[in-house]
Amino acid sequence: MVVIWVRSKFIVWTNYFGCPDDETFRFMASIYSQSHYNMSLSKEFRGGITNGASWYPIYGGMQDWNYIHYGCFELTLEISDNKWPSATELPTLWEYNKMSMLNLVASLVKTGVHGRIFSSDGGRPLPGFITVKGMNQSVKSGKTFADYHRLLAPRGRYEVMAAMPGYKLRSTCIWLDEAAMTLDFVLDAEVTLKGNLLRSGCECDCGNTIRLEFVDFLLGGHLEVCFILIIVGFLCFLFQRRMKSNLSKHRQVVGPKRLAGV
Incomplete structure (x- = not known):
C-alpha cells in the first residue's frame, strides 16, 4: 500500500522526477500515509510514499495532464494488494483509510496561502493571478x-506574486509556518507616459458585462421564473385595483355620516 504523486511522461526510465510542487505533493502524500493504519510502515517504500516515475512510468496519464494544464494536485492511492477486493473487505479498508481521507482534506484548508487581490483605486476586487517564484x-x-487559495508545503520560504493586466505586478516574500497564511495584495494601475491611468480589463466593459450576465440569467433556465413573477405581479395589480373599486362603491352606498342634533 502506497501513496503515489505526480509521474512524468518525459522520461523513459524509472527515476525520481520532481515537479515544481514536489514538496507540496510529498507533504500531502505523507499526511495520508501517516494517518493510515499501517501504510507508513511499508518496507518497500520509505514512509509509505513514492514518486510515480521512480516506481514505474506512465505515458499520457491524467495526473500529468491535469497538473500541467490546470494546476490540479492529484494523488494515486494504492490501498490494497488485491485489485478487486471482495465486499467483505470493504469495511476494513474503510476503517484503515477513513482518517487518512479526512486529514488530507482538512490539511488542504489549513495550509498554504490565501487572500484577495484589490485595486489601489477604490479597493475594487481584481480577478488576477497568483504565482509562486520557481513554480x-x-x-x-x-x-x-x-479570493484565491494556493497550496504550499509548510515550513518553507516563498516569493508570492500577484498580477493583473493593466496593473503593476506586486510580490512579497513570506515564511509559511504550519498554519495557512492570509496574504492580500493591493495593485497599482499602470501609468502611461502622459500620466493617464491605463484602463484594466475589468473596467472597460462593466456595463456590457452586467447586461450580458442579465441576459444569460434569463436564458439560462430562469425564463420560467421570470414569467411566473410577471404573472404574480399582474394578479396583485388586478387584486389591488378590485379592492379600491369595491371600497369606492361601498362608500357611495353608505353615504356620509350625519351628526345627531341635541
Missing part, C-alpha cells in the same frame, strides 16, 4: 470577490 502554476482569483 510555473498560476492560480486565478475569483471573479466576484477576487
Whole structure:
C-alpha cells in the first residue's frame, strides 16, 4: 500500500522526477500515509510514499495532464494488494483509510496561502493571478470577490506574486509556518507616459458585462421564473385595483355620516 504523486511522461526510465510542487505533493502524500493504519510502515517504500516515475512510468496519464494544464494536485492511492477486493473487505479498508481521507482534506484548508487581490483605486476586487517564484502554476482569483487559495508545503520560504493586466505586478516574500497564511495584495494601475491611468480589463466593459450576465440569467433556465413573477405581479395589480373599486362603491352606498342634533 502506497501513496503515489505526480509521474512524468518525459522520461523513459524509472527515476525520481520532481515537479515544481514536489514538496507540496510529498507533504500531502505523507499526511495520508501517516494517518493510515499501517501504510507508513511499508518496507518497500520509505514512509509509505513514492514518486510515480521512480516506481514505474506512465505515458499520457491524467495526473500529468491535469497538473500541467490546470494546476490540479492529484494523488494515486494504492490501498490494497488485491485489485478487486471482495465486499467483505470493504469495511476494513474503510476503517484503515477513513482518517487518512479526512486529514488530507482538512490539511488542504489549513495550509498554504490565501487572500484577495484589490485595486489601489477604490479597493475594487481584481480577478488576477497568483504565482509562486520557481513554480510555473498560476492560480486565478475569483471573479466576484477576487479570493484565491494556493497550496504550499509548510515550513518553507516563498516569493508570492500577484498580477493583473493593466496593473503593476506586486510580490512579497513570506515564511509559511504550519498554519495557512492570509496574504492580500493591493495593485497599482499602470501609468502611461502622459500620466493617464491605463484602463484594466475589468473596467472597460462593466456595463456590457452586467447586461450580458442579465441576459444569460434569463436564458439560462430562469425564463420560467421570470414569467411566473410577471404573472404574480399582474394578479396583485388586478387584486389591488378590485379592492379600491369595491371600497369606492361601498362608500357611495353608505353615504356620509350625519351628526345627531341635541
